Amino acid sequence: MADFIRPELRAFVWRWREVLIAGGLCLLGLWWLWQGIGIVRWLGGVAIIVGLAWGWAAVQRVRFAQDGEGPGVVQIRERRLAYFGPLDGGVMDMDDVNMLELDPTTYPAPSWILTGMGGQRIAIPVNAVGAEDLFDVFAALPDIQTGTVLDVLSHTPDVRVTVWSRTRPLLH
Structure with a gap:
């Protein structure tokens, strides 16, 4: 099963995992905002704000990270x-x-x-x-x-x- 996904794609997903999870949280928030009623709409807005802030920080971490194969x-x-x-x-x-x-x-x-x-x-x-x-x-x-x-x-x-x-x- 581990050979089902190419190693390059697996490495890409692993490196960008936080950004992808934050994007998923934003999508969930959008869905709640659009389909929800009452407090669920407010929770959707909060989820979008948290997802955007988390995604911004995660993109900065990805830009900072190198390959990790150096000395020490x-x-x-x-x-x-x-x-x-x-x-x-x-x-x-x-x-x-x-x-x-x-x-x-x-x-x-x-x-x-x-x-x-x-x-x-x-x-x-x-x-x-x-x-x-x-x-x-x-x-x-x-x-x-x-x-x-x-x-x-x-x-x-x-x-x-x-x-x-x-x-x-x-x-x-």
């Missing part, structure tokens, strides 16, 4: 980011991150460079296993523009680009 593994536990690579790695609390950069010159793939308060740096390839979870971590950084992150990732520049940096409070 990314783990995120309780706002602590850990990268275990073949040559280097590191652990950093997300509250300590001061700067996020994209370096396209790293080999074999472009890397996210996270710089901490103490100057420590972690370079995470964009296609490392588990790197798709970084989108939610990056979105939680204060005042970050997720559209900027996606634009920099989709139009990979020639030099290192600062995507986000923390504003430093004045001490006096």
